[in-house]
Amino acid sequence: MKKYDTPMLDELEKGPWPSFVTEMKKAGKKNEMANDAVGHLEKCFTTKVGYWKHGGIVGVLGYGGGVIGRYTELGEEFPGVKHFHTVRLNQPSGWFYTSKALKEICDIWDKYGSGLTNMHGSTGDLVLLGTTTDALEPLFAEFSSRGWDLGGSGSDMRTPSCCIGPGRCEWTNYDTLDLIYNLTQEFQDELHRPMFSYKFKIKAAGCACDCVASIARADLSIIGTWKGDIQIDQAEVKNYEKNGMDINGEIVSMCPTQCMSYDGTALTIDNSECNRCMHCITRMTKALQPSGERGATLCIGSKAPIVVGSLLSWVIVPFIKLEPPYTELKDLIRKIWDWWDDNAKPRERIGEVIEMKGMRSFLEAIGVEPQPQQIKEPRKDPFMFYTEEDIAKFKANEEEEKKTGKYNF
Amino acid sequence: MADKHCDGYLRFTTRNNVEFMVDSADKVQALVDDCNAHGMMPVGGTGAGVTNIVHTQGWVHCHSAATDASGLVKSMMDELMDYFTTKRLPSKLRLAVACCVNMCGAVHCSDIALVAVHTKVPTIAHDNFKNMCELPTVIASCPTRAISPDPAKKSVKINDAKCMYCGNCFTVCPPISIKDPERDGIAIVVGGKVGSLRSAPKFSKLVIPYISNDPPRWPKVVAAVKHIVEVYASHARKHERVGEWIERIGWERFFKLTDINFTFQSIDDFTFMRDTLRTASTFKW
Numbered sequence: 259m260k261k262y263d264t265p266m267l268d269e270l271e272k273g274p275w276p277s278f279v280t281e282m283k284k285a286g287k288k289n290e291m292a293n294d295a296v297g298h299l300e301k302c303f304t305t306k307v308g309y310w311k312h313g314g315i316v317g318v319l320g321y322g323g324g325v326i327g328r329y330t331e332l333g334e335e336f337p338g339v340k341h342f343h344t345v346r347l348n349q350p351s352g353w354f355y356t357s358k359a360l361k362e363i364c365d366i367w368d369k370y371g372s373g374l375t376n377m378h379g380s381t382g383d384l385v386l387l388g389t390t391t392d393a394l395e396p397l398f399a400e401f402s403s404r405g406w407d408l409g410g411s412g413s414d415m416r417t418p419s420c421c422i423g424p425g426r427c428e429w430t431n432y433d434t435l436d437l438i439y440n441l442t443q444e445f446q447d448e449l450h451r452p453m454f455s456y457k458f459k460i461k462a463a464g465c466a467c468d469c470v471a472s473i474a475r476a477d478l479s480i481i482g483t484w485k486g487d488i489q490i491d492q493a494e495v496k497n498y499e500k501n502g503m504d505i506n507g508e509i510v511s512m513c514p515t516q517c518m519s520y521d522g523t524a525l526t527i528d529n530s531e532c533n534r535c536m537h538c539i540t541r542m543t544k545a546l547q548p549s550g551e552r553g554a555t556l557c558i559g560s561k562a563p564i565v566v567g568s569l570l571s572w573v574i575v576p577f578i579k580l581e582p583p584y585t586e587l588k589d590l591i592r593k594i595w596d597w598w599d600d601n602a603k604p605r606e607r608i609g610e611v612i613e614m615k616g617m618r619s620f621l622e623a624i625g626v627e628p629q630p631q632q633i634k635e636p637r638k639d640p641f642m643f644y645t646e647e648d649i650a651k652f653k654a655n656e657e658e659e660k661k662t663g664k665y666n667f
Numbered sequence: 668m669a670d671k672h673c674d675g676y677l678r679f680t681t682r683n684n685v686e687f688m689v690d691s692a693d694k695v696q697a698l699v700d701d702c703n704a705h706g707m708m709p710v711g712g713t714g715a716g717v718t719n720i721v722h723t724q725g726w727v728h729c730h731s732a733a734t735d736a737s738g739l740v741k742s743m744m745d746e747l748m749d750y751f752t753t754k755r756l757p758s759k760l761r762l763a764v765a766c767c768v769n770m771c772g773a774v775h776c777s778d779i780a781l782v783a784v785h786t787k788v789p790t791i792a793h794d795n796f797k798n799m800c801e802l803p804t805v806i807a808s809c810p811t812r813a814i815s816p817d818p819a820k821k822s823v824k825i826n827d828a829k830c831m832y833c834g835n836c837f838t839v840c841p842p843i844s845i846k847d848p849e850r851d852g853i854a855i856v857v858g859g860k861v862g863s864l865r866s867a868p869k870f871s872k873l874v875i876p877y878i879s880n881d882p883p884r885w886p887k888v889v890a891a892v893k894h895i896v897e898v899y900a901s902h903a904r905k906h907e908r909v910g911e912w913i914e915r916i917g918w919e920r921f922f923k924l925t926d927i928n929f930t931f932q933s934i935d936d937f938t939f940m941r942d943t944l945r946t947a948s949t950f951k952w
Contacts, residue, residue: 269883270738273745276707278727278737295727302726302735303882306848310730312841328728344728353679357669360677376724377679380771387728421681426688466863469681473868474776474861481863512906514865537864541906562770564835565810567938570776570868604804605839 259290262297266304282374291372291388294338298330316343316391318398322452324408325394338372341390345371346383346409347401348442348449351435352422353378362404370397380475381459382419383409414452415445420462421469428543429536430464431482431552432580438462440584445591454595455602462554466536472557472571477608478591479557479571480580486550487529488538494545495525509538553579556587558594558620559609569609574621576631590624597623618643668708672698682761684712684719714754717747717896721772722764731838732766733783733851734880739764742884746893757903757912760896761860768833776859778909779895780871781888783880785832786850788825792842796822800840808835810937831937853878853888854932857895858910869910874922876932898925920951 270279279296286293302308314327326344333340347363363384367373372388379385389397398408409417418441421427423434441460442449448458461472464482472479499505505520517531518538525545527538539546556578557571578587594608597620602611612620621628659665669677669687672694678686685708687698702708712718720743723729725736743762750756763777767785774780805823806814813829814836825836837845855878859871874895878887895909902924903912913921922929935943 266883270741273741274709274748275741275744275751276709277741279741280707282727299727299735303738306851306880306882307846308726308730308732310728310732312730312838328730342728355677355679357675357677376728378683380721380723380773387724422678425678468861468863468868471681471773471776471861473863474773474859508905512865535863535865537906540864562765562768562775564769564833564838565808567810568770568775568870570870603807605808 259286259293260297262293262300264296264300267296267300285373289368289373291338291342292374294336295342295372295374295388298332298336298339301332301335310342316394318394318408321398321408321450323411323414323450326411328388339388342372342388343391343394345386345389345394345397346379346411346417347386348407348409348417349378349382349384349419351420351438352425353382354425363401363406366397366400366404370400381409381416382461383417408450410449410457412452413454413456414450414458415448415454416457416459417449418442418460418462419470421464423462423464427464429467429482429539431484431548432464432554434462434464434480434482436582437480437580437584437587440582441588441591444584444588448595455598456605456607458595458598458608460591466534467540472560474560474568474570475562476560476571477558478594479560480554480587481557482552482554483534483577484548484550484552485577486548488527488532489547489549490525490527491545491547492524495520495542498542498545503541509541512537551579553577556590559607559612561607561609565605566610569613571609572612572617573632574624574626576629593624616643668698668701668705672701680712680719682712682718682721709748709752711752715756715758716752716754717744717750717756717760717762719751720744720762720764721777723766723769723771725764725766729766731769731834733785733834733846734766734853735882736764736766736772738882739781739853739885739888742886742889743892746889747896750896756896756900758906758908760899760909762892769838773859773861774856775870776861776868777856777871778860779855779857779892780859781892782854782856784852784854784877785834785845785847786852786877787832787845787847788827788830789832789834789837789843789845791822791825792844793817793820793822795842796820796840799842805836805840805843808839810835848880852880853885855888855891855895858913860908860910865906866911866914871910872918873933874925874927876930895925917951 267279271277282296286296309331311329311331316327317325324346328342330339367386370389370393371386374387376385376387418438420434420438423430425435459476460478461470461476462480463470463472510518510520514535515531515533517528519526556575558574560569560571598608601615669675673687673689676688680686699710702710720740722736722740725732727737761778763772763774763780765772765774765782767783774782811829813826814823817824834845837843855875856871856873859869861868899909
């Protein structure tokens with residue numbers, strides 16, 4: 259095995275935080291690809307530029323996604339990374355593992371790839387870094403035989419992911435783990451066979467804390483919420499106060515809707531004015547608990563800045579119940595994809611298409627009524643579209659008003 | 668560690684921390700002691716502190732990287748270690764690194780984040796264009812409409828005055844090259860969040876437009892991040908995220924408190940200009 263001099267990377271073996279260089283070098287001791295990856299990285303650090311080429315089309319039979327081609331410009335100098343493809347494995351919901359399962363993955367990966375992993379990629383997949391084209395079919399066969407499957411890549415439904423949900427969080431409003439497992443099974447075709455204009459990400463968060471960053475990073479953001487009152491355990495409120503919490507300063511005055519008050523003996527909440535932001539509940543979990551109907555708010559369209567600026571997801575469905583078999587949500591997802599398919603240009607995310615075609619076109623296509631919950635504020639300009647049907651409805655309403663003598667605005 | 672203390676069970680968090688789970692409070696201390704004894708398994712990242720930094724692949728494995736993400740993260744976390752193991756910040760602080768403007772990490776909605784940027788108009792290997800690229804795709808890839816056909820060369824030309832170096836044309840067309848070792852660098856954005864607690868989710872906003880790539884440890888970038896963390900730590904109210912603190916005091920006050928030079932790059936001249944310019948005379952000196 260070639261020995262690389264790595265003065266730049268060696269600097270990153272110092273200091274208290276775990277060193278990725280140390281781990282890469284460890285892998286490099288038993289694997290030539292990992293060894294060359296270390297040498298290749300030192301070269302990048304020395305010249306301050308990367309050498310990976312654009313991905314090529316590589317994959318496994320029957321799948322269009324899951325493997326990302328990667329080659330270096332410096333194949334002669336670093337033969338071990340001449341091919342260095344990425345393999346994405348679909349992670350379990352909530353990233354729960356046993357050490358046995360992880361060892362099994364790493365053993366297979368040591369056999370066929372560089373042994374280097376990325377736990378996890380930003381979409382959620384368990385990412386295996388660096389293998390050759392020849393190794394793809396045998397490694398996939400071996401992962402498959404142990405029950406693992408590839409994740410998404412390219413213009414497909416990307417591997418859905420979720421927060422820890424009821425696995426260990428008291429704030430969740432639905433079973434994020436089950437929903438994501440169920441959607442992954444339901445949409446296997448869309449996950450493995452890229453047929454869309456571009457990527458489509460689905461992320462499920464159990465509450466408005468949104469630990470899985472669904473509002474920022476998912477084309478479809480599913481954010482748990484509830485409809486009932488917040489139940490208050492006044493004895494626990496007193497306990498928080500006794501333990502040093504300034505109830506008025508930290509809770510009441512930080513409530514965004516000012517719907518709470520505390521007089522030193524009892525906390526009260528005007529639930530009709532609460533917007534369920536989760537601040538008070540996360541600060542006083544033992545004292546406050548949501549109640550009533552549970553479900554989620556659906557938002558659409560978030561993405562990173564390419565091409566014309568970042569988007570946060572927009573509310574489309576204020577409330578949906580989420581219980582197996584999730585038929586209403588699945589039907590809606592199919593309608594969303596249909597409209598996107600009909601209207602998108604290549605490499606256009608759904609948020610961008612909605613910006614081009616208008617929210618009305620999108621909402622009408624998926625059968626959702628306009629509601630004030632969907633907007634921060636109404637439009638500011640007077641440049642509106644009126645269809646003949648819109649005008650007919652306004653006129654019919656005015657006819658009705660004449661009959662009843664009562665305005666209906 | 669999981670075999671010894673947790674019957675083999677473990678998980679990863681959305682910030683890529685490893686989480687060991689035990690079924691009894693009695694088992695916690697032994698696990699923590701063992702992690703600390705290991706030397707490279709720091710215990711922390713919960714509550715009002717810094718947790719693991721979400722980042723992209725960088726020079727380790729990505730074709731469009733303008734910097735190395737792992738190296739930046741290691742360098743920052745070595746300096747911010749105390750904020751990982753303690754809970755003495757006003758609120759949680761989410762850091763992220765993206766090695767190009769594709770932003771595979773949630774950089775656009777983090778408390779403090781780094782994004783690697785290009786600063787030069789790409790060059791084009793015209794001879795390869797017709798063999799490797801689709802003309803309409805390349806033209807459509809440009810957010811500022813800076814690309815037009817160059818029929819004589821069977822290629823495209825780029826209007827220098829319109830190009831803002833996003834690199835999207837490079838992504839769809841390999842003969843277009845945008846990497847530049849002396850000009851690629853790091854921008855710092857602050858004030859984003861994804862949770863809806865107290866205030867709505869927010870984008871991160873640009874405060875430092877450019878620091879040169881300086882591997883292996885990017886000392887100026889690390890110093891800038893640490894400085895912003897420290898100013899936040901000493902000025903924000905309990906529970907306030909970075910973005911909430913800045914919105915309360917005002918951006919003009921943020922630039923004053925941090926002593927960061929305000930530059931033209933912080934004034935939006937892209938898609939969000941209308942929303943971001945000030946329309947009132949009520950600001951602070």
